[in-house]
Amino acid sequence: MRTAAAERIDAIWRIESARLIAGLARxxxxxxxxxxxxxxxxVTALERWPESGIxxxxxxxxxxxxxxxxxxxxxxxxxxxxxxxxxxxxAELYTxxxxxxxxxxxxxxxxxxxxxxxxxxxxxxxARVALTLRLLGGLTIEEIAQAYLVAESTIxxxxxxxxxxxxxxxxxxxxxxxxxxAERLSSVLEVVYLMFNEGYAASSGSSWIRPxxxxxxxxxxxxxxxxxxxxxxxxxxxxLMEIQSSRFKARVSGSGELILLxxxxxxxxxxxxxxxxxxxLERARxxxxxxxxxxxxxxxxxxxxxxxxxQETDWARIAALYEALSRVMPSPIVELNRAVxxxxxxxxxxxxxxxxxxxxxxxxxxxxxxxxxxxxLLVKLGRMEEARSxxxxxxxLARNVPERELLLQRAADLGTDGT
Amino acid sequence: MRFMMIVKATEDTEAGVMPxxxxxxxxxxxxxxxxxxxxxxxxxxxxASSNAIRISYPEPGGKPKITDGPFxxxxxxxxxxxxxxxxxxxxxxxxxxxxxxxxxxxxxQIELRQVFDPMDLSGNPETKAKEAALREQLEQxxxx
Numbered sequence: 001m002r003t004a005a006a007e008r009i010d011a012i013w014r015i016e017s018a019r020l021i022a023g024l025a026r027x028x029x030x031x032x033x034x035x036x037x038x039x040x041x042x043v044t045a046l047e048r049w050p051e052s053g054i055x056x057x058x059x060x061x062x063x064x065x066x067x068x069x070x071x072x073x074x075x076x077x078x079x080x081x082x083x084x085x086x087x088x089x090x091a092e093l094y095t096x097x098x099x100x101x102x103x104x105x106x107x108x109x110x111x112x113x114x115x116x117x118x119x120x121x122x123x124x125x126x127a128r129v130a131l132t133l134r135l136l137g138g139l140t141i142e143e144i145a146q147a148y149l150v151a152e153s154t155i156x157x158x159x160x161x162x163x164x165x166x167x168x169x170x171x172x173x174x175x176x177x178x179x180x181x182a183e184r185l186s187s188v189l190e191v192v193y194l195m196f197n198e199g200y201a202a203s204s205g206s207s208w209i210r211p212x213x214x215x216x217x218x219x220x221x222x223x224x225x226x227x228x229x230x231x232x233x234x235x236x237x238x239x240l241m242e243i244q245s246s247r248f249k250a251r252v253s254g255s256g257e258l259i260l261l262x263x264x265x266x267x268x269x270x271x272x273x274x275x276x277x278x279x280x281l282e283r284a285r286x287x288x289x290x291x292x293x294x295x296x297x298x299x300x301x302x303x304x305x306x307x308x309x310x311q312e313t314d315w316a317r318i319a320a321l322y323e324a325l326s327r328v329m330p331s332p333i334v335e336l337n338r339a340v341x342x343x344x345x346x347x348x349x350x351x352x353x354x355x356x357x358x359x360x361x362x363x364x365x366x367x368x369x370x371x372x373x374x375x376x377l378l379v380k381l382g383r384m385e386e387a388r389s390x391x392x393x394x395x396x397l398a399r400n401v402p403e404r405e406l407l408l409q410r411a412a413d414l415g416t417d418g419t
Numbered sequence: 420m421r422f423m424m425i426v427k428a429t430e431d432t433e434a435g436v437m438p439x440x441x442x443x444x445x446x447x448x449x450x451x452x453x454x455x456x457x458x459x460x461x462x463x464x465x466x467a468s469s470n471a472i473r474i475s476y477p478e479p480g481g482k483p484k485i486t487d488g489p490f491x492x493x494x495x496x497x498x499x500x501x502x503x504x505x506x507x508x509x510x511x512x513x514x515x516x517x518x519x520x521x522x523x524x525x526x527x528q529i530e531l532r533q534v535f536d537p538m539d540l541s542g543n544p545e546t547k548a549k550e551a552a553l554r555e556q557l558e559q560x561x562x563x
Contacts, residue, residue: 011509015456222457272461
């Protein structure tokens with residue numbers, strides 16, 4: 001059983017740790033060491049605060065304490081540590097004033113440096129996710145392990161190795177600039193969206209897995225929007241996640257089955273999150289640059305969010321947005337979605353033409369949604385026999401049982417004689 | 420999980436007395452902190468109860484009774500709210516403790532309430548047991 005004090009430590013860690021680690025990493029140039037120092041400071045605080053009372057600015061208190069420890073540590077390791085010279089200079093360069101700046105104005109930049117470091121390309125995808133959840137999200141190893149359904153030791157190792165890789169590779173604690181920025185930013189956004197999708201998929205597969213990852217990804221996205229406000233794709237990603245999250249309560253039935261977007265009870269959509277999503281999308285547009293893949297996907301999600309009923313969906317607009325999306329992110333899956341939107345907007349025959357053109361795409365050969373979409377369109381065109389065999393084919397390709405059953409049911413509903 | 424920090428009304432808020440510049444600035448700083456931490460969902464201040472109404476149902480199945488404001492029991496009136504999304508009750512408490520004293524003259528009161536969410540199963544003992552069992556299984560697989 002965890003004690004109340006331990007839970008309090010977690011809560012303060014959660015609120016303060018990212019800022020502390022980011023500020024300290026700028027001084028000591030090593031995220032692993034920065035994390036240790038931040039943690040030591042927190043433990044000291046928890047020993048002292050019960051007697052002395054909580055200071056007015058706990059963050060500043062923790063930062064000052066951690067910085068003092070950093071300097072002590074560097075002095076003690078004077079002879080052993082080759083980095084002493086660097087640190088020693090660092091310790092003198094950074095005065096109390098700097099520490100205060102690190103807590104106020106400069107903290108956004110430090111946080112940005114930290115997330116660029118935890119999402120560094122020298123780390124594997126899963127290491128990036130784990131390290132970001134730990135250092136930016138302030139999650140415990142236990143929570144990360146729970147969210148990914150892996151052993152705690154696995155996550156702990158992953159994080160230790162990631163920190164070692166960063167140290168060994170002498171990855172500078174800096175935010176990239178110029179041409180590098182776009183590429184590195186897309187790596188950061190990818191990590192956040194990966195996290196979100198992992199949570200989104202898990203919460204549908206077995207509904208009792210809590211959507212912690214979705215919430216965490218959304219929180220990281222909201223933080224990014226504050227520290228990198230000039231990047232339209234950051235707002236685009238936030239918008240996309242806010243709007244997708246708004247459907248949480250509507251997308252799973254009481255018995256745990258997935259409910260498709262068009263069949264969802266829109267009264268269950270979270271209007272607060274939709275409003276936040278639309279505001280974020282507006283911020284993306286206001287940057288005055290062409291919309292990127294996340295903002296375009298968010299714009300599509302927004303079309304659904306703004307339709308009060310499924311019938312009111314503006315499919316022509318969605319088709320146009322998919323076309324724009326296919327230009328910035330060419331993919332046969334985007335094309336398939338565009339075909340669906342075209343069919344909804346202009347009739348199934350137009351959609352079918354596009355779907356048939358995709359039949360030769362090698363990437364879609366084993367993709368169950370291609371025959372499933374084709375089956376749908378054939379039903380609408382009254383070609384029941386062909387539709388039935390498409391649903392059967394889709395069922396044979398489906399990746400999970402509920403999906404397969406749904407498709408077989410649709411085939412069976414069409415009857416053996418195709419009526 | 421979501422929590423609502425509810426700021427209770429005072430004689431001043433009910434009388435339409437504006438808070439001091441200092442308090443307004445402290446509140447702004449606090450809200451900015453919440454935004455930067457990615458936890459703020461919404462925050463609003465409410466007007467005094469003088470233009471409010473209350474609808475009550477004194478008779479079961481009967482007609483509603485409408486009472487015009489202002490209302491007298493000041494401490495039972497809400498003056499504003501801040502809705503946050505956090506990971507734990509403890510985190511919500513930490514944030515609530517950091518909200519500036521909303522009145523500053525001895526009458527400030529904040530109430531922290533958790534928003535009911537049927538999707539949030541994290542507090543459910545059955546869920547926790549299931550998770551623990553599954554993780555134990557995984558540890559065994561990973562270790563052996």
